[in-house]
Amino acid sequence: MTTAKRLNGIGEYYFSQKLREIDELNKQGKNIINLGIGSPDLPPHPDVIKVLQDESAKPNVHAYQNYKGSPVLRKAFADWYSKWYGVELNVDTEILPLIGSKEGIMHICMTYLNEGDVVLAPNPGYPTYRSAAKLAGGTIKEYSLKESTNWFPDFEELEAFVREGNVKLMFVNYPQMPTGQLPTTELFEQLVAFAKKHNVLLVHDNPYSFILNNNPQSLLSVAGAKDVAIELNSLSKSQNMAGWRVGVLVGAKDRIDEVLRFKSNMDSGMFLPVQLAAAKALSLEQDWYDSVNKVYGERRSKVYELLDTLKCEYSKDQVGMFMWAKIPDDYKDCYAIADEVLYNSNVFITPGGIFGTEGERYIRISLCGSIERFEEAIRRISDV
Template sequence: MEVSKRLEGVGEYYFSQKLREIDDMNKAGKQVINLGIGSPDLPPHPDVIKTLQDEAAKPNTHAYQNYKGSPVFRNAISKWYKKWYDVDLNPESEILPLIGSKEGIMHVCMTYINEEDTVLIPDPGYPTYKSAATIAGANVVPYTLKEENNWFPDFNELEKTDLKNVKLMFLNYPEMPTGQLPTKELFQQLIAFAKKHDILLCHDNPYSFILNKAPMSILSIEGAKDVAIELNSFSKSHNMAGWRVGMLSGKKERIDEILRFKSNMDSGMFLPVQLAAAKALELGQDWHDKLNEVYSKRREKVFELLQLLDCKFDRKQAGLFVWAAIPAMFKDGYELSDSVLQKSNVFITPGGIFGNGGNKYVRVSLCATEQKIEEAIKRIKN
């Protein structure tokens, strides 16, 4: 049986393959320390877990749910966006809860992309942008992000590109994998660029609270809703990766269009999960401060590990990872990653999985305890 043509050019996700290799090593007694995956190892707030337990124990919370999500959840998202990003969102028409923002990336692509359309994706950037756009039938064109340009798009280079068929542009700040923070000026440039060329911007914003004191939304910029939508997630900011809770925000017309596709794909999120997520959005600055205190200490340990490998990095980067340039003795990040894995039983992510622009880099996750990172350092020293 042949698979569909839409899967041509789309391979198995890198981490899916790598985790099998690591699992085989562990079965052989290697006890690999995984510093590659960005899956938070800390739990959600106890009040969030209790809300899930209490609501799930009720007999009337197990039915199919509204395709647009619970009004309680949508109102909580609206208040959260106003509090943290100073963005006004109508909870009735400008918010769509998602079963994780990764789902939203696919929904956006399937809603807007025809086979003749082009999608711009960041390089380096999250691999799902490319795979989702490819599955939707798009011509995928990377736009290169360079360290010397603060990992921002080069608008002069973009203007030289054939933009005639470009319909959608993915962006992601704080940027993954580089950890680069956005600026108001960057978002203004992106909005002006999108208006000029009639392009829909899809800003993916799951890292704005991690090691960052000033969370930003592209929707806070004047005129943004005319050309931009924003994905957000509970996975990193509230330690709820496995819960699969996210959201899409934007102009009513965009929400309605994407709902046309989404409503044919699922029947809404489990209500107790939505109500627990609403509780998570009530958490204040203390929650984020305590979480970032943990990540800050871990990051210092990761800096120590990377210095041991003679890698270069920016200490001011945000997000759940540290992005670092490899030493000249290695051909690329894959070679360094494989060397560390085979010699030290420590896995770090090669930057090349995020695009050609990441070939000379590696990425290290902060989702491991200080003790595990310290053990990784000892193994590499030995």
């Protein structure tokens, strides 16, 4: 049996491979400290868990659900966007709940891309943008993000890609992963203007806007953005609900209807108690975000110490749940330092090269771990 041609050039997700290796090392007694993956280790708010428990006990909540999600959840997303982003959304037509925003990336690619359509993807950037576009038949062109330009796109480079032809879709992601770079209103305005000029669908992936950031922004807050842009968001990071798989796609009615044509043939609605618990999570006030960010702020201070131990360079202006840092010149590349730390100190950090060639002189460290784990990682690395 042979696999489909669409899988040619698509490897197993890096972290899927690496976790198996870490499992093997742990079986050998290595006790690896994993600082690579951004999986929140904190629980959701107790009230969110209580809603799930209470609703799950009811006898009438276990049936298939609406493909567009519960009206309660859509209303909660609309209120959330209005309160925190200043974006008004129609509850019935401009909101599509997702089983995690990662599935939304695939749904968007399958909805809009034909064989050979060009997709602009950030380098460095989330690898799923590239793999999902390729699986849908798209051709990837990576636009470079560099530290010297604050990890913002070079619009001259983007214009050059358009002149080469057939650009259909562009992925953007701010606060940016893996670099932690915040957006500016001016950047969002430039992106919307570029998309309008060239009839490009702009897909903004926005899961990190609340983490260590007091000014969450949505691309859709820019005037006219709904004409050319759609936005993905998620409760995985901001509400500590990664395993619950609750995301959302927001945008103009036509875009939501188009994606729903594909999505409705691929899955059904989420378990209703999960949706109702998610609605509760979206109603939480500022004190929730403050409490989460207090923990991440304390952890980030420890990661500064760890990066200093590794003699890396980094900016303290980053937001999100990772730290992005430039490696010392005496290492060949990011993989060399990551392997050295893994095999000599039993600590796993992420080589920046997995996010694209522009990341090959960088590493990424997750803030998802206790203070004690970071202190132990610092001790191990210092000892070596």
